[in-house]
Amino acid sequence: MTKFSDLKLDPKVLKAIAEAGYETPTPIQAQAIPHALEGRDVLGIAQTGTGKTASFTLPMITRLGRGRARARMPRSLVLAPTRELAAQVAENFDIYAKHTKLTKALLIGGVAFGEQDKLIDRGVDVLIATPGRLLDHFERGKLLLTGVEVMVVDEADRMLDMGFIPDIERIFKLTPFTRQTFFYSATMPPEIERLTNTFLQAPARVEVARQATASETIEQALVTIRPSRRDRAASEKRNCLRALIDAEGEKLTNAIVFCNRKVDVDTLTKSLRKYKYDAAAIHGDLDQSVRTRTLESFRAGGLKILVASDVAARGLDVPSVSHVFNFDVPTHPEDYIHRIGRTGRAGRAGKALTIATPADDKLIDAIESLIRKPLPRADGETIAAPATPVSEATPDTKPAATPESPPAARRTRSRKPAQDKAATTEPKPAPQPTEVEAAAPAQQPKRSPEPANRRPPQAQPQGHESRRGDRNDRRGPVVGMGDHVPDFLLREFRAG
Ligand code: AMP
Numbered sequence: 001m002t003k004f005s006d007l008k009l010d011p012k013v014l015k016a017i018a019e020a021g022y023e024t025p026t027p028i029q030a031q032a033i034p035h036a037l038e039g040r041d042v043l044g045i046a047q048t049g050t051g052k053t054a055s056f057t058l059p060m061i062t063r064l065g066r067g068r069a070r071a072r073m074p075r076s077l078v079l080a081p082t083r084e085l086a087a088q089v090a091e092n093f094d095i096y097a098k099h100t101k102l103t104k105a106l107l108i109g110g111v112a113f114g115e116q117d118k119l120i121d122r123g124v125d126v127l128i129a130t131p132g133r134l135l136d137h138f139e140r141g142k143l144l145l146t147g148v149e150v151m152v153v154d155e156a157d158r159m160l161d162m163g164f165i166p167d168i169e170r171i172f173k174l175t176p177f178t179r180q181t182f183f184y185s186a187t188m189p190p191e192i193e194r195l196t197n198t199f200l201q202a203p204a205r206v207e208v209a210r211q212a213t214a215s216e217t218i219e220q221a222l223v224t225i226r227p228s229r230r231d232r233a234a235s236e237k238r239n240c241l242r243a244l245i246d247a248e249g250e251k252l253t254n255a256i257v258f259c260n261r262k263v264d265v266d267t268l269t270k271s272l273r274k275y276k277y278d279a280a281a282i283h284g285d286l287d288q289s290v291r292t293r294t295l296e297s298f299r300a301g302g303l304k305i306l307v308a309s310d311v312a313a314r315g316l317d318v319p320s321v322s323h324v325f326n327f328d329v330p331t332h333p334e335d336y337i338h339r340i341g342r343t344g345r346a347g348r349a350g351k352a353l354t355i356a357t358p359a360d361d362k363l364i365d366a367i368e369s370l371i372r373k374p375l376p377r378a379d380g381e382t383i384a385a386p387a388t389p390v391s392e393a394t395p396d397t398k399p400a401a402t403p404e405s406p407p408a409a410r411r412t413r414s415r416k417p418a419q420d421k422a423a424t425t426e427p428k429p430a431p432q433p434t435e436v437e438a439a440a441p442a443q444q445p446k447r448s449p450e451p452a453n454r455r456p457p458q459a460q461p462q463g464h465e466s467r468r469g470d471r472n473d474r475r476g477p478v479v480g481m482g483d484h485v486p487d488f489l490l491r492e493f494r495a496g
Pocket of ligand 1: 021022023024025026029047048049050051052053054317319
């Protein structure tokens, strides 16, 4: 196994990573760093969570250790698709470069130009930026890119999704032909392939995981509900989500909930908060200071549930996220991989639950063909109460009633669809059983032998009065299901 000391990194860098507690290089680091230190271009195909940031930052710091910064002419440039990712790279740089005299500037939107201008005027070794903000500075005549020795493009496939490719091409052309380029992408769609063919020179291609694979430590399940009416789908999905969260109990230490649209991020967050869940939203329309605060709080464990859009949460490095929920099935199958990759990081166990309705069948098919295996099915039919309170549709009003119908009513309503549901929740015949399938929960929910034991003590109803609008009363796996608990909610989750 490669050791950090085998890599010809600057001793100051080695000291910093030892202090950061890193013992051995991750596979992407072991593969990319030797090529990078030889001065070669590197094409890294790796997801976040693999240690890819250090795989370009460590050799970059080693290389920049020789030489000095000049005013307005950064010596290296790191482009990241979102402000959060750029800020994350900057944080990593600070850790790894702490024993060097290298300077950096972070150019991201939502921060005043003045401070950023001052830093650039003085001269920086490393400029970390989002493409739009970098070009703004360039167009204001504040910046020259002709001194760039090393350029990094991080999360290129996300840049593509966000429409940044023309900006990236332009920035490439503003930097010298002699630069060294590190180019990272989790997937290689044709447009990205074209870009690398144009701007990278004989790159060393390093790949750590097959395209579109998710960590084996993530337990996945698909929870399908059949909405009682089309216009109730959203509120029944919210009921379902709350039941799923409650069912996880103590095992859920923190979670990211993904929605496809920003407006739904807001609606869902309001709804969760109304039910007293510790939730906050993050999406691109929110003020930068709010986004930063929310993220910091989530990272520090001060916030339990982060409701997010894909772009805002892309690549976020929060080392221990216990759960990911897909409130909406992502429209791009690759996003499924990115989303669930927020949990199960660095070999930890994680759980990813996706809520779907029959209308999502095509999207689920696309995900399953991308990951090349069926998602284990769990029955959500009995979780989402058909009789959802009207107040749920307007989450800024107080809940008028508990969202659950009396158990008896619930059972009679849900029994029928549960039977003909097979058509929507039955997985397609799989070519071969896989490990995940073997662990899949039963298709048809069974009665729990001892559901009452599963309810945490604090979840015992305290009487009729206290049930109204009180989240605790809905805790525990049996909530919303009468005395019926699907197996998947009761199962212990296994890592690996
Ligand atoms: P990244 O894929 O760059 O987002 O990194 C994922 C996480 O792995 C970050 O929290 C890093 O601090 C951490 N990390 C990177 N390299 C190592 C290493 N060699 N040993 C332990 N942790 C690491």
